[in-house]
Amino acid sequence: MLGLLAFAVQAEDGHDLWMRYVPIDAANAAASRSHATELVAADATPVQSAARAELARGLGGLLGVAPAMSDTVTRDGAVVVGTRASSRVIARLRLDTRQLGAEGYLIRSVRVDGHAATVIAANEDIGALYGAFHFLRLLQTGQSLENLDLREAPRVKLRVLNHWDNLDGHVERGYAGASIWDWHKLPDWRDPRYTDYARANASLGINGTVLNNVNSNALSLTPMYLEKTAALADVFRPYGIRVYLSARFSAPIEIGGLETADPLDPAVRRWWKDKADEIYRTIPDFGGFLVKANSEGQPGPQDYGRTHADGANMLADALAPHGGTVMWRAFVYSHEEPDDRAKQAYTEFVPHDGRFRGNVLVQVKNGAIDFQPREPFHPLFGAMPKTPLMMEFQITKEYLGFATHLVYLGPLYEEALKADTRVRGPGSTVAKVIDGSLHGDTLPKSRTTGMAGVANIGADRNWSGSHFDQANWYVFGRMAWNPESSARAIADEWVRMTFSNDAAFVGPVVEMMMGSREAAVDYMTPLGLHHLMGRGHHYGPGPWVEGGPRADWTSVYYHRASRDGIGFDRSATGSNAVAQYAPAVADEFGDVERVPEEFLLWFHHVPWDHRTASGRPLWDELVHRYTRGVDYVKKMRGTWQGLESRVDAERHAQVASFLGIQEKEAQWWRDASIAYFQTFSGRPLPEGEAPPAHSLEYYESLQFPYAPGDGK
């Protein structure tokens, strides 16, 4: 029997994400079982069924015994799940759910008919499902089920993944294999992984997904593809997830047979209205459109002399009767515009503040360039008090080592959300812009709020290309629910659910994760440097990249290294991008003595002998940081090696292999960058620093025509 069991054990290949539901420690199991003896949960609706099935599966796995199903509380340890409408038990408890909204829940230890019970209550079914996942999470993270009294409600309304997935299965900036959407076999074949995808998202509170690339194809809006999209919507609906589509602005021409896509043209407006009507006939709870317009070659309203507001409002008007939302991206910069690229979105959008319809969200990347390892917060945050701004984070690591580098993005998200815009004095954080609380008085009353994450999900067995990249999907979801969450607390939670509650494992791994993003900044783009990666594919270092179709797609545009120094002068003596921030922030960023050192070269052009906070001259400090980044990766490898006995062999081996790749590539980044910048600094390496392993010519000669994720 033992032999058989050994062979039946589930492989730890990462496919189950943070929902592994493996047996909890024997020490805790008995106590926990006494709090999950029976399950009182309706299944009259698909969402109710999802909650009940998840609890049965989760409790069965975690506690080794599935709870009995019951219509009412018959013994101590019952778990009662539902809403006033779905559960007579809950209706009788007269719980105060007024602050929970449609998606919130409470979990409370109560007595029902003389029995100890735990109630998971909400105003709507979806809240109860979220509560069920929270209840399971308590068990998964080794917490007690005694004396519970928890209340949760999301701070942001639209918590959305953006899939940059093409119809041919290629994922732009995807490092986890092909798209999980098997368009060819849809709508007939509904792969079970679609359900697992929905479960994983619901477990985090993600409630929307944009299925197709922002660089979009109008065919996604044709009947054949809408039928396929509808099949996915059917699968996701029980998990509270609405589907959205990226809409190609020129679709009226490409699939509508019109000669223009001018947003003020009545025929165009009619086409979009009819298209919206058609979509909602197929998908009654369709979420809306995401649009990338007049950006990097995409069509848009400016092709017709119209504004972004004109374009967004036309789509908003088409969607409004159905309750749909337009997510209009602010990631725009012009080919023709000679001004600092970092300034252009602000320049373009601020004048339109207040001119967008109530069902438009302007979607703004965390920084003004493009998902770099570190950027200061985008100056649009706080600058459009009459317009709801939606955060766009990148979960896929386009600029942070693809799938093989262990880089936990929690600290990056936290840094961006906690950044203080100062527009209404200290404490005017980006988080408060996003959740609408900072400008509650000036925003439209009908406003919504949102946070988007560019997904790192693909057909790879472990979904995200690496085990640790699952944490980035996880932390995005948790921070979208509550933008003031702690990256460290979420890492702790994720490690426990994904790997183990063993304190000797959790502690070192959380430490490793928490420093990993700073390490990537160090070995790629220290001290405020940015946009130094290889051309096109963005794999590896390319500080020498110059020429080509546009200056602001090169590295030399951003680092501006020369004999006299390095860095982009965005102070008043330069592009004056600092002026786009609130005065208190502008003063700080604009002053080379006061600017936080991590943004030094973002805002200033500084001589090589500039004295840094450490006392080292700039060149020495730069080299020091490159080396520090590599050393951190070496330290992570050592830490991970020492944890071999505390984790399954399969996942340990892959993580160890990837850390080996990361170390090689971190060294490559350091060496190539130093070799290149030294041609400008003309200075020797500081004492004790190893010279680059190869010549600069060697690094410049490397070609990677098939690096994954390239945006062909």
Place this chain on the structure above:
Amino acid sequence: MLGLLAFAVQAEDGHDLWMRYVPIDAANAAASRSHATELVAADATPVQSAARAELARGLGGLLGVAPAMSDTVTRDGAVVVGTRASSRVIARLRLDTRQLGAEGYLIRSVRVDGHAATVIAANEDIGALYGAFHFLRLLQTGQSLENLDLREAPRVKLRVLNHWDNLDGHVERGYAGASIWDWHKLPDWRDPRYTDYARANASLGINGTVLNNVNSNALSLTPMYLEKTAALADVFRPYGIRVYLSARFSAPIEIGGLETADPLDPAVRRWWKDKADEIYRTIPDFGGFLVKANSEGQPGPQDYGRTHADGANMLADALAPHGGTVMWRAFVYSHEEPDDRAKQAYTEFVPHDGRFRGNVLVQVKNGAIDFQPREPFHPLFGAMPKTPLMMEFQITKEYLGFATHLVYLGPLYEEALKADTRVRGPGSTVAKVIDGSLHGDTLPKSRTTGMAGVANIGADRNWSGSHFDQANWYVFGRMAWNPESSARAIADEWVRMTFSNDAAFVGPVVEMMMGSREAAVDYMTPLGLHHLMGRGHHYGPGPWVEGGPRADWTSVYYHRASRDGIGFDRSATGSNAVAQYAPAVADEFGDVERVPEEFLLWFHHVPWDHRTASGRPLWDELVHRYTRGVDYVKKMRGTWQGLESRVDAERHAQVASFLGIQEKEAQWWRDASIAYFQTFSGRPLPEGEAPPAHSLEYYESLQFPYAPGDGK
């Protein structure tokens, strides 16, 4: 405990292929366990370790208890595995292994030191590994381990998969997801699935794999990619699998900096010689090159006025010092050549018979067009008595319904291999051409033999895109080992290993599979019709396809339908392609009264009222067969539905869904084809035949720009 077990059970997602090793019936288990009490197997070499590990894993899974490891036979029921060199027990048994060659094995019930034992003996380690898989197969298929006396040796030397995988991960004509080769993370990350791939192939006796597309990219031959290929070779080596690469003929220009790729140019010859030396320094057991030259736009020796023999021999000379082989494809037809495409390979290659080096195999597709649902055997078979010809089958179902149609290719392979070329009288089968026995007296002494299959493998969880497509990988491997195998026996074996030994399941499923290919012929291309699929992607019907870059890429070129009839006249009154066959065959194929009806329209242009064997006029017979094909799919759906209780829910659901798609698409093929051909026949549908569901314009209007596998 029961609860826990229930949750730990392995999902039946098809990933384990025919190597599931789940417990055998309790009824047989006791008897079988008594024949596998201990395992006496060396592990001094990687191949020995692979055999030992496979037996431990397989026996542990199948019997519920892993056998004890022992250095010698200590009890009844020992299993002794190895060679004279690796096993003293086997050396002492003095078995006659003379006929087994390097890869064969015997399995025999013997007594050793007074104990009953089973010996798996071979001349080389790899034979013992193959024997180990055979031994496991006995258990998997419900056979007894009593009184065994088996001998097996492969009839064909090179049993090779051809992966049409591009470096960017796209698989040309692949319907199972992206390529399994993660080139970007190689050589560092050796995905465990590479080992599973090798195990699966070794279990069938497949001993070679061409990693990259025949439409090849010269970069595969650069040091960066050779290092990656070497890592895969390392993983495959313990399983007796050698790696090959498709070589782009113009590589000396593209990556060598030469101005020509002329095979008679000394600098070009030197470049290939140096390249071969470089490859063998990296991969000492490299298998050789596969080449598609002067075919469908690929470069080749004719670009320089040289012959295919000149090109092949240059590469052969480069590989010869290292023992490598050139597999040179005969799939050629010229853009400029107005002659019947079916004739061109023969015309091109026969004059060169005897001019190829001893380490060249000419690789010939089973038919003269291109892997159609049915083709007569290729006239090259038997026509080159001095040249070893290698069979090329397609495993991936480019023309047979992609991944969703249940079409078992065993009968197609068997039909091709059993076809009688008559070149040396009756019994001159294609199988005997392939295994070298037909022309043993005229072939070069140093000859090798081979069979290639274009792989249907991708990153999909079940490897092949559908559960039943695994059977096509399986039957290819088994037929490559023995080209005279029975497709039915192999189907029976595969069903037992993959699903169940339950007779009430095996019988109906084998029946279903055995008729499935004929059904596809019926609903796609009955009565010898061919090449009628959609343009480019080859998805769905396209009998109306005409125009475009070349006539022989259209459908009208092949069906030649008009008011007066339908079919391609390849008799003496037409292209006279029949004359390329031996006279006895040519007489039969060339005579409209004697030609087998399944090839009627392949060889003859026939009036619509031509009387067929059934007594029906041709038009009625055509419609009858289209409908019969659809009806067979309906019957398969019914059969499968009735088997729901006899198979796991997960695989049952996917097969059921795919059969639903197949029925829809079979109906589509029938309806579109009938709607189209009726415009020529001008005849009514026979009594009782339903009219097409849509108009011909509707079918012609359908567009599938993102159908998978397109050869971009």
